[in-house]
Amino acid sequence: MRSNQNYKQPHQRKHKNSPIPLNKRIMEVLRRNRKAPVRLKELAVLAKVGPKERKEFDQLIAQYKAKGVIVQERNAVGLAENMKTVKAKIVSVQERFGFARPLEENATKEDDIFLPGREMLGAMPGDIVLVRLSKDNKGKTEGRVIEILEEVQESFSAVLFSDRGRFYVQPDKYVRIPIEVWERDRNGAKAGDKVLATIGKRGEGHFSHRAKILQSFGTADSAANCCEAVLANYHARLNFDAQTQAEAEKIAAKGIHPSELMERLDLTGYNIFTIDGADTKDIDDAISLEKVGDVWELGVHIADVSYYVKPGTALDNEAYARGTSIYYADQVLPMLPKELSNGICSLNPDEVRLTFSALLTINEEGDLIGYRFAKSYIRSRVKGVYKEINAILDGTADEEIQAKYQELLPEIYQMRELAAVLHKRRFERGSMNIESSESKFLIENGRVVNILPRERGESERFIEEFMLMANQAAASVAMNEELPFVYRVHDDPPLAKVSALKELLTQVGIDPSPLSDEVTAKEMSDILESVRGSRLEQLINNQLLRSMAKAVYSSDNTGHFGLVLDNYAHFTSPIRRYPDLIIHRILSAHIGGSPRKVIDKRFGNYVSSAALHCSECEQNAVNIERDCEDCYKAEYMAAHLEEVFEGVISSVQSYGFYVELPNTVEGLVHVSELPFGDYILEETMELVEQLSNTRYKIGQKVLVKAVSVDVSAGEIDFVLVDESGAQLE
Numbered sequence: 001m002r003s004n005q006n007y008k009q010p011h012q013r014k015h016k017n018s019p020i021p022l023n024k025r026i027m028e029v030l031r032r033n034r035k036a037p038v039r040l041k042e043l044a045v046l047a048k049v050g051p052k053e054r055k056e057f058d059q060l061i062a063q064y065k066a067k068g069v070i071v072q073e074r075n076a077v078g079l080a081e082n083m084k085t086v087k088a089k090i091v092s093v094q095e096r097f098g099f100a101r102p103l104e105e106n107a108t109k110e111d112d113i114f115l116p117g118r119e120m121l122g123a124m125p126g127d128i129v130l131v132r133l134s135k136d137n138k139g140k141t142e143g144r145v146i147e148i149l150e151e152v153q154e155s156f157s158a159v160l161f162s163d164r165g166r167f168y169v170q171p172d173k174y175v176r177i178p179i180e181v182w183e184r185d186r187n188g189a190k191a192g193d194k195v196l197a198t199i200g201k202r203g204e205g206h207f208s209h210r211a212k213i214l215q216s217f218g219t220a221d222s223a224a225n226c227c228e229a230v231l232a233n234y235h236a237r238l239n240f241d242a243q244t245q246a247e248a249e250k251i252a253a254k255g256i257h258p259s260e261l262m263e264r265l266d267l268t269g270y271n272i273f274t275i276d277g278a279d280t281k282d283i284d285d286a287i288s289l290e291k292v293g294d295v296w297e298l299g300v301h302i303a304d305v306s307y308y309v310k311p312g313t314a315l316d317n318e319a320y321a322r323g324t325s326i327y328y329a330d331q332v333l334p335m336l337p338k339e340l341s342n343g344i345c346s347l348n349p350d351e352v353r354l355t356f357s358a359l360l361t362i363n364e365e366g367d368l369i370g371y372r373f374a375k376s377y378i379r380s381r382v383k384g385v386y387k388e389i390n391a392i393l394d395g396t397a398d399e400e401i402q403a404k405y406q407e408l409l410p411e412i413y414q415m416r417e418l419a420a421v422l423h424k425r426r427f428e429r430g431s432m433n434i435e436s437s438e439s440k441f442l443i444e445n446g447r448v449v450n451i452l453p454r455e456r457g458e459s460e461r462f463i464e465e466f467m468l469m470a471n472q473a474a475a476s477v478a479m480n481e482e483l484p485f486v487y488r489v490h491d492d493p494p495l496a497k498v499s500a501l502k503e504l505l506t507q508v509g510i511d512p513s514p515l516s517d518e519v520t521a522k523e524m525s526d527i528l529e530s531v532r533g534s535r536l537e538q539l540i541n542n543q544l545l546r547s548m549a550k551a552v553y554s555s556d557n558t559g560h561f562g563l564v565l566d567n568y569a570h571f572t573s574p575i576r577r578y579p580d581l582i583i584h585r586i587l588s589a590h591i592g593g594s595p596r597k598v599i600d601k602r603f604g605n606y607v608s609s610a611a612l613h614c615s616e617c618e619q620n621a622v623n624i625e626r627d628c629e630d631c632y633k634a635e636y637m638a639a640h641l642e643e644v645f646e647g648v649i650s651s652v653q654s655y656g657f658y659v660e661l662p663n664t665v666e667g668l669v670h671v672s673e674l675p676f677g678d679y680i681l682e683e684t685m686e687l688v689e690q691l692s693n694t695r696y697k698i699g700q701k702v703l704v705k706a707v708s709v710d711v712s713a714g715e716i717d718f719v720l721v722d723e724s725g726a727q728l729e
Contacts, residue, residue, distance in 0.1 A: 022053050023060055029603035030070065030079045035085065046127045071130060073146040082135045087149065088113060090123045093175045093206060098123070100131055100143065108495045108549075112365035119144035122205045125174045126152035155198045157229040159220045159712045160166040160213065162191045167213045167372065169197045172713045173627075179211040184583045189216040194225045194712055220712040221636035224446045227328065227628040234624050237322055240337050243314040248337035251308050251315075252344045256354060256377075260307075265376040271411050272301060274347050275384035275463050280327070281342040282334065283575045286355070287379050287466055289414050295369070296362045296418050300470035301378050303345045304354040305574040306584040309336070320610075323617025325576035328628040329441045329448070334576070341575050349383045349666060356584055358470040358571065362418065366425030371473040373591055381408060393716050419462030424467065430522030432566045433529075434544055439664040441632055448636045451663045467572045468563065474583060475567035479557060482596065483586055486579045486611045488568050490551040491559040493519060497547040504543055508536060508683040508699040521564050536699050539660075543698075553618075555609040582607065630714025633665045637706045637716050644725045647718075649700045654681040657696050659704050659718055667706060667716030674720065675728050 025047040029038065032335060040061070049057045061077065064070040071083045088100035091112060098120050113131055123129050128150035131143035151271070160181065167186055168178040179199070189195050189600040193216045200212030215232060218225040231238065241250070272288040275311035278418035288299035309316050319335050326333040334341045347353050355378050361370035382404060391397035392405060393416060427433060471488070478485035493501075498519050502512035505527065515523050524544055531540050548562065553570075560568040571587075574580040582603075589599050648661040656670040671679050674696075677689035686697040696702075704718040705725060720728040 011074070012224075022047065022049065022056055026057070026060060033078070037073050037078035039076045048162065055500055055543060057224070060634065065519050071132070071146065073132065078369045084141075085146070086113070086131050088129055088131050090125050090127045090129060091174065093120070093123075093177060095177050103128070108494065110368050110494065110500075113141065113143040115145060117206070120206070121145045121148055122203060122209060123148050124152075124154070124199060124209075125156070126154040128152070151202065153198060155196050155214060155233055157226070157233045157712075158195055158197050158211075160186070160189050160191055160193050160195050161319060163707070169195060169213070171197070177206050179209050181211045181213060185210070185212040187213040192219055193218040194218065194229045200617050204241035221635075221638070222446070223448060223631040223711055226631040226712050230624055230627045230631070231333075234620050236326060236333055236624060237318070238333065240318060241314070244318045245337055247313055247315045248339040252339040255344070256352060260354070261352075263375070264354070265374045267301065267355070268301070268352065270299070270378070270380040271381055271408055272299065272378045273381045273384050273408055274349070275386060275389060275459055278385045278387065281346065282575045283347045283383070284575045285467065286347045286378060287415070287463070289418060291409050291414055294364050298359040298360040298362055298418065298466060298469065300360065300466055300572065301347070301355040301376065302358070302470070302584075303575055304356045304375065304584070305336070305345050305581055306356070306588055307339070307354050308345060309342060309581065311585070312524060319578055319581065320613070323578045323614050324621050325415055326621045326624055328625045329632050330443045332678055335578065336575060336685075345575055347378070347380050349380045352379050353725055356588070358473050360469055362422070362469070364421070366421040368469060368473060371476070373474070373477065373587055375588070375591070381442045381553055384459075385458045386457060389459040393458045406692045415462050416458060418657070419458075419465045422465040423461065426468070427525070427564075428464070430520055432521045432525045432544070432562045434562070436542055436545060437542060437664055439629055439633070441629070443632075448632045451633060451636050451665060452663050453662065471569055471571050472565055473566060473704070474587065475569035477587060477590070478569065478583070479567050481590060483590060483599055484607045485557070485569065485586060486553050486555060486577075486607050486614070487557045488551060488560065488570050488580050489554045489556070489558045490562050491549040491558065493548045497675065501547040502514065503541060503685060504698060507697055508539070510536075510540070521561055527675060539650060539699050542650065552615040555607040555611050565650055578617070579611070582610055625715060631711055634709040634711045634714050635717055637665060637667070638709045638711060641706050641709075642725065644705050644723070645723055647702060647704055649696060649698050649702060652681065652685050652687050652696060652698055657687055659702060665716065667704070667718040669718045669720060673717075673727075
């Protein structure tokens with residue numbers, strides 16, 4: 001009988017570990033397979049992984065993934081450099097698709113990657129994902145989410161509704177899919193309520209997620225309720241804690257010690273006054289002006305918040321966390337408690353106030369030829385109001401207004417003269433004279449009763465010119481003295497946006513050839529001036545704004561494109577902007593005699609992170625203001641359904657076009673609501689009906705009426721009508 005002790009079955013050989021290190025074998029296999037990822041089982045075979053190497057193999061794969069050397073797609077891996085992958089943040093989820101924005105500095109909406117819904121792995125806005133790029137059948141770039149790197153448990157505002165006995169939330173704007181809410185997670189909210197929700201349970205896809213209600217704000221047809229949800233969604237800080245409030249009250253009660261005045265420049269004998277809106281309570285700035293020979297001596301006197309708000313205090317920590325005051329509709333969330341913002345810091349009339357003065361010397365050509373900064377104190381002669389001073393300047397002021405400003409009339413007319421010189425000089429160097437379209441809301445009993453475009457008269461413009469000069473001077477000090485600083489910078493427009501702008505100009509009949517590839521502010525300004533006073537002015541103004549990069553705060557001074565300035569910062573509003581408070585502290589240390597080494601040690605590492613934080617706070621405030629105002633606009637139009645308005649087409653898409661009314665309200669005319677036909681968006685950015693050749697293009701006047709609104713989402717639907725109000729068929 002034959003023993004089988006040493007018998008080997010055919011093809012069953014004992015596996016010996018390769019003398020080549022396992023990490024090199026893995027990388028060699030992946031380098032040979034550049035075109036497609038390799039299944040993990042196949043990789044183990046090709047890399048000749050022995051039984052004793054299996055644990056090391058798993059560890060190496062995990063390490064390479066963590067370092068970004070390889071990318072795993074389902075059960076296969078490949079070298080990251082060969083997989084055409086990009087890290088991105090999910091910014092939008094629609095019913096059948098979504099968008100992700102690359103995690104690159106300065107990435108904008110134009111850089112967003114289209115994601116088919118089936119390729120998103122259920123990723124939600126805020127999630128950090130790894131996207132593999134490819135081309136669709138039309139050659140356009142799209143992506144597929146191959147891994148969710150970081151799940152972000154973000155809250156979102158939504159409307160709760162019920163359907164067939166089940167509850168769902170319909171999120172606003174960035175997530176347009178209904179998400180079911182289990183009964184135990186409804187938290188007492190009722191159908192029709194505006195709510196704040198989060199994803200309580202993640203499924204494998206969007207429609208298997210389950211939401212959880214965090215808070216209810218009442219019925220969703222109220223803009224006020226919707227704004228409360230917006231504030232909660234953006235984590236706005238609504239109240240000041242007890243310690244912060246106590247510090248503010250103590251400062252206000254203490255007042256100004258006489259010894260402090262002895263250390264400062266006494267400017268109470270000068271004709272200094274403020275100019276603001278009639279309802280303004282947090283008054284940052286006051287002005288004075290004197291013509292001396294052939295030069296102007298302009299004083300820009302700013303509330304010395306840095307004297308009261310000291311680093312490391314609860315008050316300062318809270319101001320930093322907020323970063324800025326938030327203004328929306330007729331409301332304000334202040335950066336500082338009212339005891340400071342409306343009280344001891346505010347430059348109220350007939351009150352001695354501590355100030356940080358920029359004393360500027362300007363020649364007859366409008367050039368800044370000298371400046372100095374000084375700690376001072378003032379007593380404002382009067383609380384000037386834009387509307388009243390505009391009435392004086394245009395000759396419509398009544399006797400009461402004339403009497404109020406009688407002592408200041410010489411200064412007011414000199415300010416008009418200087419502002420004209422400054423504006424002319426700024427325009428000559430190529431600065432852009434672009435105005436944002438702002439809305440003024442009239443609200444009674446919590447509901448909006450009227451919306452008007454916010455007007456800008458002469459006095460608004462000359463205050464703007466004076467603040468620009470002070471801000472320029474502050475930044476110049478920092479550059480000349482090589483101080484650590486927070487600058488206000490504005491990059492050149494992205495090339496993609498310039499190309500899109502040229503297409504738009506062509507579409508509305510404007511020659512785009514004056515815009516070079518390396519476009520200048522002067523070229524863009526000239527385009528706007530060419531349509532000044534025409535029906536296209538507001539449209540082109542808005543499109544130029546959209547084509548530009550966002551201005552941000554930075555510790556690196558890269559200049560300001562829009563203002564055509566090498567040096568610029570924000571110095572003039574420390575009551576409502578934290579960056580201004582930072583540079584007040586830096587300049588205070590400088591003029592107080594602190595050596596540069598001491599200033600560098602105190603602020604050198606701080607300004608970079610502070611600038612980034614303040615930019616984020618500013619963008620957060622912009623989002624809140626926009627979302628809240630959209631809700632109020634929708635609420636206003638809900639009371640004006642079926643009324644006929646004349647508007648201008650402001651943008652054209654494949655699914656319809658948007659119409660802007662003179663009161664700044666904008667709504668969508670969906671393609672399904674247009675007269676029957678086959679509509680195609682042509683390269684000229686015109687929506688064209690193929691048989692009749694009816695065309696809809698940007699800048700075209702149309703008659704519309706609102707037929708439906710969604711207050712919660714801030715959305716308005718228009719239809720085209722004739723003069724009688726009948727919908728066009």
